[in-house]
Amino acid sequence: xxxxxxxxxxERAVADAVLRSDRFRLEREAxxxxxxxxxxxxxxxxxxxxxxxxxxxxxxxxRNLLSSLSIARESSLDAGLxxxxxxLTLRAYFIVYGTRTTFGGWCRSFFGGGLSRAVRATWxxxxxxxxxxxxxxxxxxxxxxxxxxxxxxxxxxxxxDVRVPGASREALLGTLFGKQEADGLSVFxxxxxxxxAQVAIMAFALGFAFGVPTLLLLVYNMVGLGAMLWVFASxxxxxxxxxxxxxxxxxxxxxxxxxxxxxxxxxxALAFPGRRSHxxxxxxxxxxxxxxxxxxxxxxxCAGLLEGFARQLVQSTALRYAIGYGVLAAWLTYFFAFRxxxx
Amino acid sequence: xxQGASIGRSRGSDAKLQRTLxxxxxxxxDIAVAPASARIGAxxxxxxxxxxxxxxxxxxxxxxxxxxxxxxxxxxxxxxxNFLFVLFIIGTFLARxxxxxxxxxxxxxxxxxxxxxxxxxxxxxxxxxTAEAVIARNLLRDIExxxxxxxxxxxxxxxxxxxxxxWSGIIWVGVFLVxxxxxxxxxxxxxxxxxxxxxxxxxxxxxxxxxxxxxxMVQAAEGLAPDRYRFDDAELSVYGEYELQMLEQVLRTANxxxxxxxxxxxxxxxxxxxxxxxxxxxLQAYYTQLRARLERGMRFGRRRADxxx
Numbered sequence: 001x002x003x004x005x006x007x008x009x010x011e012r013a014v015a016d017a018v019l020r021s022d023r024f025r026l027e028r029e030a031x032x033x034x035x036x037x038x039x040x041x042x043x044x045x046x047x048x049x050x051x052x053x054x055x056x057x058x059x060x061x062x063r064n065l066l067s068s069l070s071i072a073r074e075s076s077l078d079a080g081l082x083x084x085x086x087x088l089t090l091r092a093y094f095i096v097y098g099t100r101t102t103f104g105g106w107c108r109s110f111f112g113g114g115l116s117r118a119v120r121a122t123w124x125x126x127x128x129x130x131x132x133x134x135x136x137x138x139x140x141x142x143x144x145x146x147x148x149x150x151x152x153x154x155x156x157x158x159x160x161d162v163r164v165p166g167a168s169r170e171a172l173l174g175t176l177f178g179k180q181e182a183d184g185l186s187v188f189x190x191x192x193x194x195x196x197a198q199v200a201i202m203a204f205a206l207g208f209a210f211g212v213p214t215l216l217l218l219v220y221n222m223v224g225l226g227a228m229l230w231v232f233a234s235x236x237x238x239x240x241x242x243x244x245x246x247x248x249x250x251x252x253x254x255x256x257x258x259x260x261x262x263x264x265x266x267x268x269a270l271a272f273p274g275r276r277s278h279x280x281x282x283x284x285x286x287x288x289x290x291x292x293x294x295x296x297x298x299x300x301x302c303a304g305l306l307e308g309f310a311r312q313l314v315q316s317t318a319l320r321y322a323i324g325y326g327v328l329a330a331w332l333t334y335f336f337a338f339r340x341x342x343x
Numbered sequence: 344x345x346q347g348a349s350i351g352r353s354r355g356s357d358a359k360l361q362r363t364l365x366x367x368x369x370x371x372x373d374i375a376v377a378p379a380s381a382r383i384g385a386x387x388x389x390x391x392x393x394x395x396x397x398x399x400x401x402x403x404x405x406x407x408x409x410x411x412x413x414x415x416x417x418x419x420x421x422x423x424x425n426f427l428f429v430l431f432i433i434g435t436f437l438a439r440x441x442x443x444x445x446x447x448x449x450x451x452x453x454x455x456x457x458x459x460x461x462x463x464x465x466x467x468x469x470x471x472x473t474a475e476a477v478i479a480r481n482l483l484r485d486i487e488x489x490x491x492x493x494x495x496x497x498x499x500x501x502x503x504x505x506x507x508x509x510w511s512g513i514i515w516v517g518v519f520l521v522x523x524x525x526x527x528x529x530x531x532x533x534x535x536x537x538x539x540x541x542x543x544x545x546x547x548x549x550x551x552x553x554x555x556x557x558x559x560m561v562q563a564a565e566g567l568a569p570d571r572y573r574f575d576d577a578e579l580s581v582y583g584e585y586e587l588q589m590l591e592q593v594l595r596t597a598n599x600x601x602x603x604x605x606x607x608x609x610x611x612x613x614x615x616x617x618x619x620x621x622x623x624x625x626l627q628a629y630y631t632q633l634r635a636r637l638e639r640g641m642r643f644g645r646r647r648a649d650x651x652x
Contacts, residue, residue, distance in 0.1 A: 018554055018631055018635065019554050019631065019634060019635055019638065020638065021634075021638055022552050022554055025552070026552070029549070032549070033549075042450055043450050043451050045449065045450060063368065066366065066368050066370045069370065070370055074641070075638060075641060075642065076638065077584055077587055077588070077634050077637055077638055077641070078552075078553065078554075078591065078634075079588040079591055079592075080547075080549070080550040080553070080591065080595060081549070081550075083545075083547045084547045084548065084549040084550070086372065086373055086545075086547070087545040087546055087547040088547075089370070089372060090372055090373075090374065090544070090545070091544070091546070093366055093372060094450075094452070094463070094465065094544075095450060097366075097367070097469075097470065097471050098450055098452070098471070098472065099448050099449070099450070099452060099471065099472045099473070099474065099477070100471065101448060101473075101474040102448060102449075103441070103444055103445045103448050105474075106444075106448065106474040106478075109474075110474075114475075198494060201486055201490060204486070205486045208532075266536070279467075279535070279538075280468075280538075282535060282536060282538075283467070283476075283535070283536065283537060283538025283539075284538070286479050286535070286536030286537055286538070287473070287475040287476055287478075287479050287536075287537060287538070288475075289479075289536070290475065290478050290479030290482045290483070290536065290537070291475060291478065291479075293482050294478055294482060301433055304429075305429070308429065
């Protein structure tokens with residue numbers, strides 16, 4: 001059948017075989033050896049060494065292999081044969097239904113639309129996360145406005161050096177402009193391993209707990225910001241403060257927002273899987289969320305570069321606004337307006 | 344019948360890890376979830392490989408820097424050095440992830456470590472393994488293991504690591520490491536999120552035909568009739584499929600001592616006197632005739648699991 005090559009030797013072996021099941025095996029062995037060689041070559045990534053005939057024959061050989069396995073299971077008691085067919089079928093199955101994309105191909109499709117699609121798919125979660133962050137910032141501002149003692153509880157100690165309620169306008173201005181003692185590298189390194197990258201990753205990882213810790217983390221993180229805003233606003237430095245924050249903060253806060261949304265996406269799938277099983281819902285949401293997170297990592301790297309270098313070099317508030325919101329506009333355009341046709 | 348169909352399949356491995364995967368063509372394939380020991384082994388091999396690559400890269404850079412300074416070229420300004428160092432930090436992060444992504448997106452869906460212990464990543468629902476799934480499971484690996492360790496190391500170096508943070512970091516990593524042991528499919532959190540699992544990728548070679556016919560019989564005893572061993576129905580009915588497959592293994596291994604023992608056992612059971620120096624031919628004949636009998640029964644839908652059935 002299907003063009004198996006028979007040598008005279010092979011025919012004699014078939015005639016010699018005592019058992020029907022062995023004759024069955026000897027008749028098909030050449031086909032199995034052929035698909036075995038093809039699968040081995042493909043596993044090693046040597047697809048190009050296969051001839052066109054081989055590639056065309058693969059689906060047919062694969063189907064014949066499946067039927068061979070079914071017949072062997074019902075008619076042969078040769079355990080060695082069945083073990084061989086089982087393993088060969090599994091390997092062929094993984095090749096036939098294997099990954100279709102390469103690493104480079106995935107990168108192209110990811111940055112060329114996959115990321116934007118994933119972000120748009122979580123728009124509901126983005127709104128929830130945004131609400132949590134806005135509420136957090138307002139809460140921080142309002143709490144410190146009501147009682148300044150709140151400030152010291154809300155803002156991490158590292159930020160409350162001179163930036164405390166009652167600080168003079170000049171002291172506050174000094175934190176916004178002028179060279180900081182640290183150079184770009186240590187700022188960047190400290191940034192990478194510190195606060196906000198961790199917040200973003202935690203916000204995502206804690207999504208497992210039905211998203212509740214994610215929301216709390218988003219609120220808590222923004223409360224400190226709101227409190228600091230109050231301090232600067234009380235000395236009439238609102239615009240300067242926002243400019244200082246915006247140059248990298250638009251990217252960074254957007255990254256935290258997206259990470260939180262990705263966490264919420266997973267938490268929501270876990271809490272409300274709908275008609276699907278929990279595991280199915282989780283893996284569906286997980287794939288989307290993971291793509292968003294891959295984008296978040298890229299954004300965090302950008303934010304780190306902006307914070308380490310651009311913030312020191314750019315000392316004018318107007319330019320800081322321009323860069324910060326220009327970058328933000330670019331991100332938003334990329335995520336929401338960039339809709340290439342799916343290939 | 345259903346029970347009969349599973350006889351002789353998936354021997355010698357943990358029954359708790361056996362799963363059935365139904366292909367789109369409707370054929371049920373046996374698949375074994377990779378045991379935790381294989382996963383840990385693969386992880387260590389991967390970590391070693393990554394560390395080796397990292398070390399090689401750093402040494403190359405140091406060598407280049409040394410050559411640069413030897414060549415007497417003007418020294419590099421601090422700003423440029425900083426920038427290069429930042430690139431280095433980002434580069435190592437991306438390279439670590441790219442290692443896993445590149446190999447798991449390949450045809451074998453396995454990193455070097457997974458290949459060497461014979462396991463691979465597959466989609467849990469039996470469908471195609473997508474790039475998104477591979478991304479998801481590897482991104483979670485960073486959150487599970489690499490990032491907490493990095494935060495702890497950098498905190499320790501900078502002296503800002505509190506005892507509480509250290510302990511919570513250790514517990515965090517510990518929980519994720521133990522997680523695969525707590526579910527039956529040995530899923531890591533990343534697998535859970537991605538809809539993947541890690542399964543054994545067995546590679547079996549096709550052995551020779553064991554059942555001997557006329558010409559291909561053993562040459563040991565010249566001048567004897569090839570059909571010198573004939574067993575009647577009663578003598579063949581003492582064993583079932585399990586014993587047949589054990590006998591197949593004995594014949595494939597072809598160890599003289601074992602064959603002698605087995606021949607004596609069979610002869611005692613069926614009331615023959617054991618053949619001397621002709622055990623292989625005897626066993627081959629018994630195997631062939633027993634298998635012919637059992638396979639005949641199989642065609643009529645009668646199967647016999649073992650001698651007690």
